[in-house]
Amino acid sequence: MTWNPDQYHLFREARSAPVRDLHALIPDQAYASVIDLGCGTGEHTLTLARRYPQAQVTGLDQSAEMLERAQAQQAPNLHFLQGDLSQLTGQYDLIHANASLQWVPDHPTLLTHLWTHLNPGGVLAAQVPANHDHPSHRLLTDTALDFQDELGGDARFGTAHGASPVLSPARYAELLDALGGTDITALSKIYPVVLNGSDGLIDWTKGTALVPYLSRLDEPGQQRFLAAYRKRLHAAYPGERVYYAFTRTLFTARRPA
Structure with a gap:
């Protein structure tokens, strides 16, 4: 797929509101390794790098067009990689996914895969359009x-x-519980946008x-x-x-x- 960062950013403020709420749900604790799955142009990855300056923060995205724009986001602990989030490797203290998991089918299998790459004590935080x-x-x-x-x-x-792979909040909570997750939060929220x-x-x-x-x-x-x-x-x-x-x-x- 060919992504257009300028088109995506026409509604930058509306698209950013859910991720701000997601960040508010992430517990404040020591994270040494953070990955942002489907980081796009990297603005929210930079937010994570600034919030957790002690962590090594990686932005991962398949789109060369998005990653080219992401290079403008600079922090000493931040870098970007091209790759497929469904083929994630490595171990992380925080796995963050902002409006990206919806592009991958079979979310029960996907969550199980991501969970195996989460360190003990680590946090998985995601939001998807529904x-x-x-x-x-x-x-x-x-x-x-x-x-x-x-x-x-x-x-x-x-x-x-x-059909969309996106599940209900209740189903995500059930899946996370079955994986052994604790401190589970799962919710749905409407962010109204008035369009022409x-x-x-x-x-x-x-x-x-x-x-x-x-x-x-x-x-x-x-x-x-x-x-x-x-x-x-x-x-x-x-x-x-x-x-x-x-x-x-x-x-x-x-x-x-």
Whole structure:
């Protein structure tokens, strides 16, 4: 997938609000090694490096475009690596994931894998978007079904018929408990965003949810896909103002020492 940092940052403040809440849930303790999974352009990784100056902090992301921008984030204890979070190696005192785990299928297996890379006494802290049932995402899936030949059957969650891997807060809590986690917090919160009609929804989803689709299409195909998606959105949201109930699931847990 090809990510556009500028498009993603059109809604920088709205996208940053959930991670600030996530950071408030992270216990203050001594962390020697911290990894930020799917760090993007690295602003929040830098926040972690400044909050825990005694720790070695690593930002991990698959996107070369995002990591190129991340190099502007500088701290003595901070560095960035290109890699796949689902193939995580090494051991860490804090595993942090801000709006990244939703790109990986099978969260029970994923959490089990991440847990094995968490040191005793360490903390796993993550937040994921939970808007997969919102019309903006359902209409996106409907559009992908019309383009499945051009998409090669692929879509955001593996196939044009794929379902989101994101689970309920209760299910994340149950999984973390089954792994032996303690001090578990799991919650859902809405971060409302007011957008400029259906075009505003296009701008929002172009930063994230649209990326896997547009990355698989040539320029004419992208324009046709966007036109078809825009037509569906405009029918659902004909007005000039859209109240977008941006929903996030946040969870943290500690691995016993």
